[in-house]
Structure formats: structure tokens, C-alpha cells
Amino acid sequence: MDKMPVFVKVEEYDDVLNTMDTIKNRLEAAKATLAKINQLKQEEDSQLQNWQTALSEIENRISSVDQLLHEPEKF
Amino acid sequence: MNQKNSKKMAKKKANKRVVSKKKVETPYFIGLNDPIEIRKNLLEPTREVIQFLQSYEQFKKIKEEKTQTILQLKEDFRLIKASINALRRQLPRGKIKLEKPSENIKEEVQKERKKPVKKTLTELDALDQELGNIEQTLGNL
Numbered sequence: 703m704d705k706m707p708v709f710v711k712v713e714e715y716d717d718v719l720n721t722m723d724t725i726k727n728r729l730e731a732a733k734a735t736l737a738k739i740n741q742l743k744q745e746e747d748s749q750l751q752n753w754q755t756a757l758s759e760i761e762n763r764i765s766s767v768d769q770l771l772h773e774p775e776k777f
Numbered sequence: 778m779n780q781k782n783s784k785k786m787a788k789k790k791a792n793k794r795v796v797s798k799k800k801v802e803t804p805y806f807i808g809l810n811d812p813i814e815i816r817k818n819l820l821e822p823t824r825e826v827i828q829f830l831q832s833y834e835q836f837k838k839i840k841e842e843k844t845q846t847i848l849q850l851k852e853d854f855r856l857i858k859a860s861i862n863a864l865r866r867q868l869p870r871g872k873i874k875l876e877k878p879s880e881n882i883k884e885e886v887q888k889e890r891k892k893p894v895k896k897t898l899t900e901l902d903a904l905d906q907e908l909g910n911i912e913q914t915l916g917n918l
Contacts, residue, residue, distance in 0.1 A: 708869060718867045725860045732853035735846055742843040749836050756829060760822040767818045775808030 710718055809815060898906070 710868060714867055718864065721860055721864045721867060725857060725864065728853060728857045728860055732850060732857060735850045735853050739843060739846050739850060742839055742846060745839050746836065746843070749832060749839070752832065753829060756825045760825050763818040763822050767815055770810055770815050770818075773810060775810045
């Protein structure tokens with residue numbers, strides 16, 4: 703059963719090859735689209751990381767101000 | 778006229794009393810160490826927040842672009858599927874189904890009749906059905 707040969711008519715063979723080319727081209731296009739999604743995801747991740755850093759920085763500075771407010775100058 | 782004047786005088790006196798009370802209250806101040814550092818530590822976060830708001834707009838654009846690209850990928854896959862189906866149609870169909878005994882076929886028919894028929898198929902249901910058909914075909918190969 704699995705070794706049965708497949709015969710294609712000569713006049714349809716070109717169509718089959720053309721369809722194969724189309725599939726290959728569309729696969730390449732899908733690969734490019736996926737790569738773009740990946741790149742955009744990396745940009746998003748990078749932006750989130752930046753926000754994380756900025757938030758930590760703000761927290762540190764506010765904490766520093768808080769500390770200074772609780773330690774008034776002594777005369 | 779006299780009444781008006783007397784009212785004005787009374788108001789002025791009242792105001793003077795308020796002012797004199799305010800003058801009596803002595804304000805107290807607390808000296809803060811390193812005021813420049815405090816100002817700096819308050820300005821820097823403000824700058825960071827403004828930068829965040831700017832980058833948020835950029836992030837929103839990236840997100841929108843990503844959504845569009847995902848839709849594009851869906852379209853790409855749809856086209857690939859259409860091309861593969863076209864190829865399948867172009868290739869000859871072999872008799873790949875094995876002949877089954879008649880009893881088994883009857884049982885299968887009865888089982889299929891018992892299954893509830895869905896009236897409305899969503900896109901996901903249609904894909905499930907298609908996947909089932911393909912797996913069945915592959916199983917028969």
C-alpha cells in the first residue's frame with residue numbers, strides 16, 4: 703500500500719510544479735512575517751525592561767527623599 | 778448714610794482683629810538636609826515619568842503593528858493551506874481506504890447518528906473538524 707507509485711499526467715505536471723513553487727514562496731513569506739513578529743516582540747520586551755528599570759530608579763529616588771524628610775536638619 | 782458708614786467701620790475692625798490674630802501665630806519651620814538633593818530626587822522621577830509617557834506611545838504603535846503582523850501571518854497560513862489543498866487536488870487520489878467489514882460500518886453509522894449535530898459551526902469548530910479529517914486520513918495511510 704505505502705509503496706504504490708503515484709502517476710501524474712504530463713500536462714498537469716507543470717501545474718503541480720507551479721503549485722509547489724507557490725507553496726514554497728508562501729512559506730518564505732510566512733517565515734518573514736513570523737520573524738517580524740519576533741522582532742516586534744523583542745522590542746516590546748526591551749521596552750518593558752526599560753520601564754522596569756525606570757520604575758526601580760523612581761522608587762529609589764522617592765525612598766531617598768522619604769529618608770531625607772524623616773531626618774530634619776539639627777541646629 | 779450713617780448706618781452704612783457704621784457697618785463699614787465694623788467690618789474694618791473685624792478685619793483688623795483677624796490680621797492681628799494671624800500675626801500672633803508664629804510659623805515653625807523644619808530644616809531639611811541637602812535641599813538640592815531633594816529637588817534633584819523629585820525632578821528626576823518627573824523626568825522618568827514623562828519619558829515613560831513618551832515611550833508608551835511608541836509601545837502602543839509597536840503593539841498595533843504586532844497585531845497587524847499576526848493577522849498577516851494568519852493570512853499567510855490560510856494561503857499556504859489553500860495551496861496545499863490545490864496540490865492535493867492536482868495529485869491523483871489513490872484508493873487508500875481499506876475495506877471494512879460490514880458490521881463495523883453499521884456500528885460506525887449508528888455512532889454517527891447518535892452524535893448531536895451542531896447547528897452553527899464557529900471557525901474553531903471548523904478547524905477542529907478539518908484536523909480530525911486529516912488525522913483520520915493519515916491514520917488510514
